[in-house]
Amino acid sequence: MSASSPGSPAVPGHIPPHLVRHVDLWEEISAAGQDAYLRAAALHQETPPIFYVPRLGYLPGAWVPRRAEDLRTILQDPETFSSVGLAPFAKLLGDNWKLIPLEVDPPEHAKYRALLNPLFTPKRVDAQEEKIRARASELLDRFIPLGKCDFNEDFANEFPTLIFLNMMGWPADQAPRFVRWTQTIVKGMDMQQVTDAVREVRNYLRERIAERRAVPGDDFTGYLLASEVDGRPLSDDELLGTCFLVFLAGLDTVASSLGWIFMHLARHPEQQTELRANPEGISDALEELLRAYSIVNMQRTVTREVRLGAVTMLPGDTVLISTELGNLDPEKYGCPAKVDFHRPDAHVPHMAFSYGPHRCVGSHLARRELRIAMELWLQRVPPFRMADHPVQARASGVFGLEGLHLEWSPVMGATV
Numbered sequence: 001m002s003a004s005s006p007g008s009p010a011v012p013g014h015i016p017p018h019l020v021r022h023v024d025l026w027e028e029i030s031a032a033g034q035d036a037y038l039r040a041a042a043l044h045q046e047t048p049p050i051f052y053v054p055r056l057g058y059l060p061g062a063w064v065p066r067r068a069e070d071l072r073t074i075l076q077d078p079e080t081f082s083s084v085g086l087a088p089f090a091k092l093l094g095d096n097w098k099l100i101p102l103e104v105d106p107p108e109h110a111k112y113r114a115l116l117n118p119l120f121t122p123k124r125v126d127a128q129e130e131k132i133r134a135r136a137s138e139l140l141d142r143f144i145p146l147g148k149c150d151f152n153e154d155f156a157n158e159f160p161t162l163i164f165l166n167m168m169g170w171p172a173d174q175a176p177r178f179v180r181w182t183q184t185i186v187k188g189m190d191m192q193q194v195t196d197a198v199r200e201v202r203n204y205l206r207e208r209i210a211e212r213r214a215v216p217g218d219d220f221t222g223y224l225l226a227s228e229v230d231g232r233p234l235s236d237d238e239l240l241g242t243c244f245l246v247f248l249a250g251l252d253t254v255a256s257s258l259g260w261i262f263m264h265l266a267r268h269p270e271q272q273t274e275l276r277a278n279p280e281g282i283s284d285a286l287e288e289l290l291r292a293y294s295i296v297n298m299q300r301t302v303t304r305e306v307r308l309g310a311v312t313m314l315p316g317d318t319v320l321i322s323t324e325l326g327n328l329d330p331e332k333y334g335c336p337a338k339v340d341f342h343r344p345d346a347h348v349p350h351m352a353f354s355y356g357p358h359r360c361v362g363s364h365l366a367r368r369e370l371r372i373a374m375e376l377w378l379q380r381v382p383p384f385r386m387a388d389h390p391v392q393a394r395a396s397g398v399f400g401l402e403g404l405h406l407e408w409s410p411v412m413g414a415t416v
């Protein structure tokens with residue numbers, strides 16, 4: 001049995017009608033543009049703690065828990081809420097590799113995760129600090145004297161891509177290709193173009209893996225080739241799935257976060273002034289910005305009947321894990337939509353990098369990239385503001401911004 005309203009896909013019979021919200025959540029949030037997060041915060045006043053949307057972007061229909069505590073419960077119970085089979089990429093090509101370790105549930109997950117952990121420790125990130133700083137600075141050199149930039153084009157897309165290529169041991173001149181691939185895969189609406197881009201990335205990664213197999217080397221792929229799970233080397237599909245995930249997880253996430261953070265700073269000159277005068281405050285400010293502008297939406301599939309709050313979920317149901325909603329929960333944070341670098345509840349952990357076994361392995365690297373970007377911009381770029389250019393919010397798996405242009409009074413000779 002199923003219920004539906006005109007223009008909406010069918011709703012499974014076990015979903016109580018009063019919990020169904022016949023609005024595409026992401027369209028609703030995107031429509032608010034620059035104020036997308038105010039719209040997301042308002043949902044806490046307008047919806048039950050767990051509701052159901054029959055259509056959500058590319059997803060057929062999903063439960064949407066909005067309370068941080070419910071989201072934590074789900075993320076910490078991977079037996080009931082599974083990550084297996086969530087990503088469509090291999091299926092688009094008719095392949096059957098998976099994103100590792102993202103699409104692997106515990107206890108198997110831990111074996112693969114243990115391979116990645118040592119590559120992303122704070123110490124490993126420290127070792128990259130100077131390179132990260134240099135890459136950001138080189139990008140700034142190109143446009144500071146112009147007094148303006150197209151933020152995504154000129155900075156946000158390329159910066160994490162250059163760090164990624166350096167980490168993988170691949171040439172920096174591949175950056176434009178990787179930016180194009182990321183943009184197509186993350187934002188593409190044309191399935192043929194998305195499929196073509198996924199195929200090109202897969203082929204590129206397979207070539208790099210084959211090269212390293214032939215000539216061992218001391219880079220990311222070389223490390224994975226020398227690694228073992230269950231006393232055996234990783235298969236080509238496992239190597240591909242791991243490299244594909246790091247590519248997918250590490251580029252657009254940082255670029256999108258940068259967009260929201262810098263739009264916020266551009267709209268709040270008084271907070272720029274504060275951080276310019278007190279750069280030691282940047283780390284705390286970044287945590288608050290990560291909370292207030294959290295970007296990642298994950299999914300889980302229910303594996304067994306489960307009761308959560310007032311709701312019964314059945315095997316096969318999809319659950320949306322919106323880190324935005326979790327981080328804007330008024331039960332957790334006072335005035336959650338307000339970006340307050342000195343909030344009294346700053347000690348309450350946020351979930352921008354998730355909880356549980358799949359918690360972001362790249363969080364130290366991501367934080368370092370974001371902090372360095374903030375430090376260098378505030379040090380080198382005069383007070384910046386938004387240019388007169390339309391900005392669009394993109395609410396989907398990763399929330400981002402299109403068309404962010406910034407401007408400032410050009411100061412020739414601004415240096416590091």
Ligand code: HEM
Pocket residue numbers: 083100101102103113116245246249250251253254257295296298299323352353354357358359360361362363365366
């Ligand atoms: C601001 C930037 C970033 C944000 C907000 C972010 C957020 C997240 C979140 C929420 C998850 C959990 C996914 C889930 O539970 O299903 C995750 C997982 C992951 N992230 Fe990040 N991430 C960022 C940057 C990075 C970077 C720079 C890398 C590496 C270069 C990276 C690598 C990964 C990997 C490999 C996983 C899967 C971990 C696992 O399944 O055990 N992330 N990230």
